[in-house]
Amino acid sequence: MKRDSAIFSRPLMIAGREKNSQSPVFSGGEQKDCIMEEIMRFIHIADVHLGVTPDVGMPWSEKRGKDIWNSFHMVLEEARRQQADLLLIAGDLFHRQPLKRELKEVAAGFAAIPDTEIVLIAGNHDYLHPKSYYRTFAWPDNVHFILNKDLTPVHLERIHTTVWGCSFWDKEDDRAVYGKHQRQMDSEFQILLGHGGDDRHHPFRANELTAGYDYAAFGHIHKAAQLIPNRVVMAGSLEPTDCNDFGPHGFWIGELTEAGCRVSFYPIKKCEYIRQELPVTPEMSAYAMVGLAQQELAKRAPYQISHLVLRGYRDADIVLPVHELAQLNRVVRVVDETEPDYPFDQLKQRYDGTLLAQYIETLEAYPDAASGRKALYYGVQAMLNAMGEGQET
Structure with a gap:
């Protein structure tokens, strides 16, 4: 994909890797340093809010809604271009209960990147309503939707990774579902996929998550932040969905190795x-x-x-x-x-x-x-x- 400087503001500088070493997003270091190292590259997004119409009544409102869809598809294209092993979607992919035709549109995008494993959960906006199409939708083989409301593992043998996560079954859930996790030895890399962080939505303390996971990928708060650098990250919304969502928005690209995790923020500048x-x-x-x-x-x-x-x-x-x-x-x-x-x-x-x-x-x-x-x-x-x-x- 040709890089559009008006949308992607800067390249990410992360140590080189075995595949796609010429990537303009990941550069630096010598390839010989990591040829023998197991590297898992991932993209982390949250709070896309597909279907939202920001700033209703304003001249740009309709365009903003379309831009959010386009930005989501651009992330999928970036995953293909970067040869990402894993795409993590930490809740609220949709702003409300998704329509079946919308799920088909998303699924077609997922199917276009079959070499990328995709793990997603439902957040408090697109929670698993009893009649939600999420419950019965047939996803492509590379998509893993965690439907359970309690912490559940997804074992991804091809990339030596286990992702733990759970979905919202209601608009609010004040259970501390993440808690302290004992590291499992069934995979080289352990990742937590979560949504919440306030008193009414799966509260947690960031410092309690580092012992059991190599990386904790969160959504819910729309402002991007590294709660613990390179370990616990709040993705922020892919794009601002409300006029009070100030500052930059975008997604995260990271790499997991035996030495640890490194992530960088990648702003999207459409709004x-x-x-x-x-x-x-x-x-x-x-x-x-x-x-x-x-x-x-x-x-x-x-x-x-x-x-x-x-x-x-x-x-x-x-x-x-x-x-x-x-x-x-x-x-x-x-x-x-x-x-x-x-x-x-x-x-x-x-x-x-x-x-x-x-x-x-x-x-x-x-x-x-x-x-x-x-x-x-x-x-x-x-x-x-x-x-x-x-x-x-």
């Missing part, structure tokens, strides 16, 4: 939500704010979608152009974090001897300048509103 701050000053007009926002937004990468955050001090009488800002290209949300810039000295003179003047004088002497200033603005606004002299709307 990234960012917080973009717009500095506001009391001298700025609404028109100037829109103009500045257009300039700042033009600096984004083409795949980025913005939360536009207004920050600073505005003229107390100005009406912020929130609607106009929300109409700008690829702005999903406008957040007002500005404060009104009141002329406090003038207010003290004008309301001398009143509770308002006393309040201003008291807060101006507050030892915590930041907290005092914020309380001052809120309090003055409330008092002016009560007197019918607050900000115009």
Whole structure:
């Protein structure tokens, strides 16, 4: 597959291996160092959420849903190109109960990489409902769906690997199903495939998983993270599925050897939500704010979608152009974090001897300048509103 630099942001640098040693993703080291070493290469994904429609009502919403499907197929193609031995899917492949035609589409993709063993589980979104098509679907021979709700092994003799995992049978399951695991000697490599990590979804402690497994592949939390470097990894969602899924998303590629495991994150850049701050000053007009926002937004990468955050001090009488800002290209949300810039000295003179003047004088002497200033603005606004002299709307 030709690499698209707009989607795959950088190559992964991991020590060379016996097969496919010319791969642009895995490079470095000399082939002679690992010719005699048993190496198992895998890809780890989770929370693909096929079928989701992000940002409903936005111009890009339909395209985003299609992009998520395309990104999933690109991972399968990458598995073929990398000659991956194993693909791990740590739950929530679908956003909800899958349709039969959707499972056929996925199965066709799996069948196209017959040399890659695929192990997957159901998460809390695509859990095993009693009528779920997951329960009866006939997968290709290289696909191993763990249907049990208790920890169950899948023995993959061809690649000398055992994968342990279990599926959700309901939207929530607060059992600590992973627990402490005694290492089994029936395979060279032992992997845990899990979904959860909070109190209501298979809670676990990462440090309890390292004794029994060479690698623990998790899903559920959409932010990618190595909970224990190269040992316990939360894949994060393949792509952001909600406008609050900030930061990079993608998948992991790793290699297991007798010496241990090494993994690297491989971002997919079809969509990234960012917080973009717009500095506001009391001298700025609404028109100037829109103009500045257009300039700042033009600096984004083409795949980025913005939360536009207004920050600073505005003229107390100005009406912020929130609607106009929300109409700008690829702005999903406008957040007002500005404060009104009141002329406090003038207010003290004008309301001398009143509770308002006393309040201003008291807060101006507050030892915590930041907290005092914020309380001052809120309090003055409330008092002016009560007197019918607050900000115009």
